[in-house]
Amino acid sequence: MLELSGGERQVQRSFNLEHARHSDSRYLHFTPGLAQQWLNDIKLPAEWFKGKTILDAGCGSGRWTYAMASLGARVVAADLTEAGTKVTQQATAGFENVAVLQANVFNLPFKPESFDMVVSWGVLHHTPSSKAAFDRLAPLVKRGGILYVMVYEKHNPLKFFLTDLIRRVLRRLPEDRRYRACRWLIIRNRLLHSLLANRIICALEPSSRDPLEISTLQLGLYDAYAPMFNHLHSRREVEAWFREHGFDQICLTRPVRFSSRKDIRLYGECGGSINMRGVRL
C-alpha cells in the first residue's frame, strides 16, 4: 500500500478507471506504430535508445514504455495506479527488458544518477506540486543523460476557470459516473460546439459517429476533468526548472506556435502543452 495524501488518492482513483478502460482510446492501443510515434514526439533517433536504461515515471497504461522497450532500451516503468501497472506489465510481457512497479514519483526507490533517461509525459501537473515532482526526478538522471517532460501549458484563463468549475462538480460523482458524464461534453451541434470550445474543454462529435472515435474523445475528456490536480505552466518556468538542476541543451520537441500576446494568452506559446528535454551536465 502506498502512503498517499487525500489528493494523491483522488488522482490514483481517477487514473485507475482510465487505465482499466485504456482500450477505449485509440491512442492507447499497443501497435508497432507506437515506436515511430514516440520518436516523432521526443525527436531523437531510434539508435539512441538501444541499451539505454530509462525510467518512465508515471507510465500510465504503458504506451511509451512499450515503445522504448521495442527500441531496445531497458525500461523501468512506475505508476501510481494498480490498473496502469497491470496493463503495462501485460503489454510488455514479451520483452525481457522491462520492469514495472506501482510507486509514487515522490518516493521512488532509486539512487541518484541511476538512469540514462528519465521520461515523465503528462504526469507532473497531476501531482500536488509539479516543481516538487520535477525536483525528485531530475537527480535520477546520469551526467550526460536526458530528462524529458510534458506538462500542461498556461492558456486561456477564462476557459481554465470555467473548466475547473465543472471539474469541481464532476468530482462529487464516483469515477464511473464521472466517466459517463463526460459523454455529455461531446457535442453534436457544430454551432454550439464552436460557442463552447473557447470557454470549456469539450469535443465535437465526429460525423462518422465511429464508436472508437467517440470513446477516444470520452476518455480524453475524462482525463481532462477527472484528476484534482491540473497545474498549468509557462515555457520559461519549465526551462528555469531544468536550469536549476544543471541541465543544458534544453529544447522544446514541439516548437513555439504562437508569438503575439493575444494568441499566447488564448492558446499558450506552444499550443497547450510544453514538451521539453535537456541534457544533465
Ligand SMILES: C[S@@+](CC[C@H](N)C(=O)[O-])C[C@H]1O[C@@H](n2cnc3c(N)ncnc32)[C@H](O)[C@@H]1O
Ligand atoms: C495522463 S497520464 C499519462 C500516462 C503516460 N505517461 C502516457 O503518456 O500515456 C498521467 C499518469 O500519471 C500518473 N501519476 C500521477 N501522479 C503520480 C505520482 N505522484 N506518482 C506516480 N504516478 C503518478 C497517473 O497514475 C497517470 O497514469
